[in-house]
Amino acid sequence: xxxxxxxxxxxxxxxxxxxxxxxxxxxxxxxxxxxxxxxxxxxxxxxxxxxxxxxxxxxxxxxxxxxxxxxxxxxxxxxxxxxxxxxxxxxxxxxxxxxxxxxxxxxxxxxxxxxxxxxxxxxxxxxxxxxxxxxxxxxxxxxxxxxxxxxxxxxxxxxxxxxxxxxxxxxxxxxxxxxxxxxxxxxxxxxxxxxxxxxxxxxxxxxxxxxxxxxxxxxxxxxxxxxxxxxxxxxxxxxxxxxxxxxxxxxxxxxxxxxxxxxxxxxxxxxxxxxxxxxxxxxxxxxxxxxxxxxxxxxxxxxxxxxxxxxxxxxxxxxxxxxxxxxxxxxxxxxxxxxxxxxxxxxxxxxxxxxxxxxxxxxxxxxxxxxxxxx
Amino acid sequence: xxxxxxxxxxxxxxxxxxxxxxxxxxxxxxxxxxxxxxxxxxxxxxxxxxxxxxxxxxxxxxxxxxxxxxxxxxxxxxxxxxxxxxxxxxxxxxxxxxxxxxxxxxxxxxxxxxxxxxxxxxxxxxxxxxxxxxxxxxxxxxxxxxxxxxxxxxxxxxxxxxxxxxxxxxxxxxxxxxxxxxxxxxxxxxxxxxxxxxxxxxxxxxxxxxxxxxxxxxxxxxxxxxxxxxxxxxxxxxxxxxxxxxxxxxxxxxxxxxxxxxxxxxxxxxxxxxxxxxxxxxxxxxxxxxxxxxxxxxxxxxxxxxxxxxxxxxxxxxxxxxxxxxxxxxxxxxxxxxxxxxxxxxxxxxxxxxxxxxxxxxxxxxxxxxxxxxxxxxxxxxxxxxxxxxxxxxxxxxxxxxxxxxxxxxxxxxxxxxxxxx
Numbered sequence: 001x002x003x004x005x006x007x008x009x010x011x012x013x014x015x016x017x018x019x020x021x022x023x024x025x026x027x028x029x030x031x032x033x034x035x036x037x038x039x040x041x042x043x044x045x046x047x048x049x050x051x052x053x054x055x056x057x058x059x060x061x062x063x064x065x066x067x068x069x070x071x072x073x074x075x076x077x078x079x080x081x082x083x084x085x086x087x088x089x090x091x092x093x094x095x096x097x098x099x100x101x102x103x104x105x106x107x108x109x110x111x112x113x114x115x116x117x118x119x120x121x122x123x124x125x126x127x128x129x130x131x132x133x134x135x136x137x138x139x140x141x142x143x144x145x146x147x148x149x150x151x152x153x154x155x156x157x158x159x160x161x162x163x164x165x166x167x168x169x170x171x172x173x174x175x176x177x178x179x180x181x182x183x184x185x186x187x188x189x190x191x192x193x194x195x196x197x198x199x200x201x202x203x204x205x206x207x208x209x210x211x212x213x214x215x216x217x218x219x220x221x222x223x224x225x226x227x228x229x230x231x232x233x234x235x236x237x238x239x240x241x242x243x244x245x246x247x248x249x250x251x252x253x254x255x256x257x258x259x260x261x262x263x264x265x266x267x268x269x270x271x272x273x274x275x276x277x278x279x280x281x282x283x284x285x286x287x288x289x290x291x292x293x294x295x296x297x298x299x300x301x302x303x304x305x306x307x308x309x310x311x312x313x314x315x316x317x318x319x320x321x322x323x324x325x326x327x328x329x330x331x332x333x334x335x336x337x338x339x340x341x342x343x344x345x346x347x348x349x350x351x352x353x354x355x356x357x358x359x360x361x362x363x364x365x366x367x368x369x370x371x372x373x374x375x
Numbered sequence: 376x377x378x379x380x381x382x383x384x385x386x387x388x389x390x391x392x393x394x395x396x397x398x399x400x401x402x403x404x405x406x407x408x409x410x411x412x413x414x415x416x417x418x419x420x421x422x423x424x425x426x427x428x429x430x431x432x433x434x435x436x437x438x439x440x441x442x443x444x445x446x447x448x449x450x451x452x453x454x455x456x457x458x459x460x461x462x463x464x465x466x467x468x469x470x471x472x473x474x475x476x477x478x479x480x481x482x483x484x485x486x487x488x489x490x491x492x493x494x495x496x497x498x499x500x501x502x503x504x505x506x507x508x509x510x511x512x513x514x515x516x517x518x519x520x521x522x523x524x525x526x527x528x529x530x531x532x533x534x535x536x537x538x539x540x541x542x543x544x545x546x547x548x549x550x551x552x553x554x555x556x557x558x559x560x561x562x563x564x565x566x567x568x569x570x571x572x573x574x575x576x577x578x579x580x581x582x583x584x585x586x587x588x589x590x591x592x593x594x595x596x597x598x599x600x601x602x603x604x605x606x607x608x609x610x611x612x613x614x615x616x617x618x619x620x621x622x623x624x625x626x627x628x629x630x631x632x633x634x635x636x637x638x639x640x641x642x643x644x645x646x647x648x649x650x651x652x653x654x655x656x657x658x659x660x661x662x663x664x665x666x667x668x669x670x671x672x673x674x675x676x677x678x679x680x681x682x683x684x685x686x687x688x689x690x691x692x693x694x695x696x697x698x699x700x701x702x703x704x705x706x707x708x709x710x711x712x713x714x715x716x717x718x719x720x721x722x723x724x725x726x727x728x729x730x731x732x733x734x735x736x737x738x739x740x741x742x743x744x745x746x747x748x749x750x751x752x753x754x755x756x757x758x759x760x761x762x763x764x765x766x767x768x769x770x771x772x773x774x775x776x777x778x779x780x781x782x783x784x785x786x787x788x789x790x791x792x793x794x795x796x797x
Contacts (some may be wrong), residue, residue: 040683047682068676075683174551295668296696298675308668327672329665353668 003029004314008111011286013118014335014344019286020058023314026053030314030322031064037079041065062291062300066310066325069269072100080318090147090268102147103318104266104307110111111315115287116273120158123262123275127159129224132189135184136200136208137230138175139166147268148230152322155199155228155264162194167204179208183217186254195224198254202229202246202263209249218299220255227254227261243280269324270311274347277340284344285331288313292332293325306331306350327353376549378517378528381535393560396546400564402512403543409485409512411470417538418506422453430533431726437498437526441446449499457776462510464777465784470722479797483790486589487566491764492558492580494571495520501547502530504569509544511789513688516561517547552576558583567789569593591788596627596739596781597708598764598771602646603636603724603745603753611744612650614769616657618742620698621772624713627781628764628772632713634722636745640704642722647693647700648718658697658715664791670697673714678702680712706730708738724756728780731760739781740764742771 001009003026011019032052034041045051048065055061071077080086086103120126133156138149156164165185168175189196198205205227212219227250247258263276272288284290291310292301301307309330312323331351338346379392424430451457462470467484473482489508493501501517505527508515519527527547535542550557562568562580567589570580573679577594584590605611615630621627633650635643658670677699681692690703698715708731711718722730731738741762744751754765763782766773 043682044679047678065679067679068672070672070676071679072675074680174553235702295664295671298671306664308672325672325675327669329668351665353665353672 009114013285014342015120016344024055026314028052034320038320046110059131061289061312064323066323066327076101078103079320086318094333100268108316114258119275120319124179125158128145130160130162131195131197133161134169134198138168138323141170149249150232152199153173164183179211183212190219191219193307197224197226199228206246209253212253225256227256269321272313277342279338279340281338283335283342290347305333378531380548383528387713409544411510413540414509415455418453420537433529465786479795481792481794484793486791487791488562488564489513489567489569490516490565492518492570493520495522501527507785508705511786513789514544519547588629597631597737598628598740599632599634599708600630600742601634606747611768612653616654618769618771619717620657620715624711626772632708632718632720632769636724638721638723643702647702647719651693651695651700654698655695670715674699674716677712677716708734727756729759735761737764740771742766742768744768
């Protein structure tokens with residue numbers, strides 16, 4: 001068994017100290033693989049004076065060259081040749097018009113299995129009772145390779161799916177929303193003998209619930225019904241004001257209690273299954289390590305300090321995403337401060353720094369009629 | 376959403392509107408004349424409403440911090456005086472009135488129908504383009520950029536509420552660029568197609584415009600600074616550094632390359648070493664942690680891109696905090712790494728023209744740093760090489776009242792001369 005599979009198959013999901021040596025070993029092997037196979041990654045390692053033998057302890061993980069997500073948007077870099085049969089080619093949602101492409105190798109998919117099962121079990125997502133599924137997101141289509149579509153589809157399998165309703169359908173080259181149909185189906189599911197699982201973007205859930213409230217719809221979904229919220233990072237900024245309102249509305253309109261609402265996050269460049277604990281905090285699982293970096297120097301910061309979020313995992317071999325630095329600001333806290341019982345540190349994302357990757361002045365623009373600093 | 380007849384309509388109305396649009400446009404052209412005075416008064420009144428706070432609810436709905444900045448910058452232009460000046464500068468003192476000629480008279484008339492394909496990188500650009508069309512009396516069809524999110528529709532509604540006579544001259548369509556069938560139908564109705572955007576947008580629009588439709592391309596441009604000396608070294612370099620950081624390289628007028636009037640690599644390296652702390656100083660000025668993080672990420676990205684994309688080149692890279700300078704051996708004018716990461720190259724003045732000519736049609740602003748006695752001679756060389764704006768170091772992205780746009784007066788492109796024999 002390789003070091004990566006050992007990390008993913010043998011680790012308790014939230015016991016970080018016990019997995020430290022496995023993590024360091026797997027990450028060093030992962031970096032060595034990318035340096036051997038990916039000339040771009042090798043050039044970066046050379047420029048920054050990094051070699052995998054510098055990785056001895058978890059503290060050393062900060063030495064791995066962190067690559068900005070922006071780099072993956074501008075460069076398609078791979079450690080396995082294009083002609084190799086990779087398991088999946090996935091893209092980020094590309095809200096700014098540009099997206100990253102990340103290829104997933106078969107070993108990565110194999111390693112994801114125990115991670116998802118262990119965490120799914122730990123967070124009580126797995127159930128043998130069949131469920132009706134409502135996906136408040138994209139219906140999978142051969143034109144859509146976004147990671148979030150794949151994640152939401154995957155989440156429908158935590159219980160045997162009876163049927164799936166999608167909020168967004170692919171028609172004539174574009175996705176069209178149909179919330180009214182979702183509401184009609186939900187009304188039907190409420191009288192079904194099986195529970196319902198709603199999986200989707202938090203913003204879609206919010207709009208859907210508001211719409212149902214306007215229409216005067218009040219449902220009582222079957223006991224055991226759950227709401228699973230996934231999406232890009234941007235859906236998960238610290239929204240202390242919004243979340244309680246969302247939970248209250250879910251209770252009033254659907255009859256789903258707060259402890260049956262689950263939140264996740266991940267990024268295409270770091271597809272680790274982060275689950276919110278009952279206190280709505282994201283504890284770092286054993287398959288990931290997080291470094292917070294100073295906004296001026298990129299030096300690692302201690303616990304509690306706000307900086308750029310750097311995510312590290314040896315999960316993927318097909319693309320050199322071992323250590324990615326996102327454009328999010330966040331901070332870490334000790335796990336025991338949360339009080340939910342999960343010991344690993346928590347990561348709080350505060351917001352995006354707002355990189356606008358406009359590459360040209362597309363618009364010669366608008367010497368807007370007058371004076372001043374022009375456009 | 377669609378804007379037509381002075382109101383916002385749902386997308387579902389698009390097919391019916393397209394079917395009747397040609398008849399509508401012909402009826403407007405046959406029966407209505409849009410006087411520049413009507414447009415000037417409407418915009419002037421809108422500007423005053425802006426000051427009175429009557430539009431604050433709209434600002435609250437749409438404005439990002441960047442947009443508030445741009446709004447403050449364009450505010451002086453939303454007044455009678457500025458608009459009349461623009462008309463006068465661009466179309467001549469008599470603007471739209473007939474001029475006597477030996478054979479009778481000549482006058483400017485609107486081209487007719489303008490189809491504007493606008494870009495999304497500057498908020499308010501679609502409305503700006505439409506206003507230029509209105510000032511010249513044209514009917515305007517706007518294809519909105521994806522990023523628009525209702526701002527243009529709100530501005531157009533305000534304009535037509537203010538002056539209902541503008542309504543038959545304004546249409547906006549929120550159709551995606553992929554809907555070529557609709558775009559072709561709109562282009563077929565136009566006498567002129569105005570495209571804002573990069574090479575790709577321009578190429579696509581050339582395919583859309585039927586023969587006989589006049590094309591106006593506001594494509595992207597490249598600008599640079601030329602350093603041949605100083606009047607006041609410290610002040611000028613600081614102003615240049617501020618310009619580089621504040622515009623982030625994103626504007627057509629933003630400095631991408633700093634050219635040095637020398638062939639001496641050692642002198643060029645010395646320039647980079649001296650300029651780096653000045654650039655770092657500009658990058659540090661009044662920024663939030665978010666902006667600091669952004670600048671740090673971009674300069675780190677530049678370092679990685681230098682390592683990956685320029686492996687086989689003999690560049691010198693000078694990393695700074697939240698900025699960087701890359702000294703390159705070649706002389707080509709090219710896009711920099713942007714966001715405070717600028718290129719430096721050696722280009723002695725005798726090589727200026729042949730090198731810059733290779734970017735013909737793409738040149739815009741040259742920020743000229745030189746001794747006072749040298750300015751005229753260097754300005755002449757730069758102008759001959761194809762540059763359309765020559766400014767002081769820190770003013771590269773300033774807009775000057777009455778200046779042209781990429782070497783032209785836009786209003787002139789939107790009118791035609793009609794000669795009538797008595």
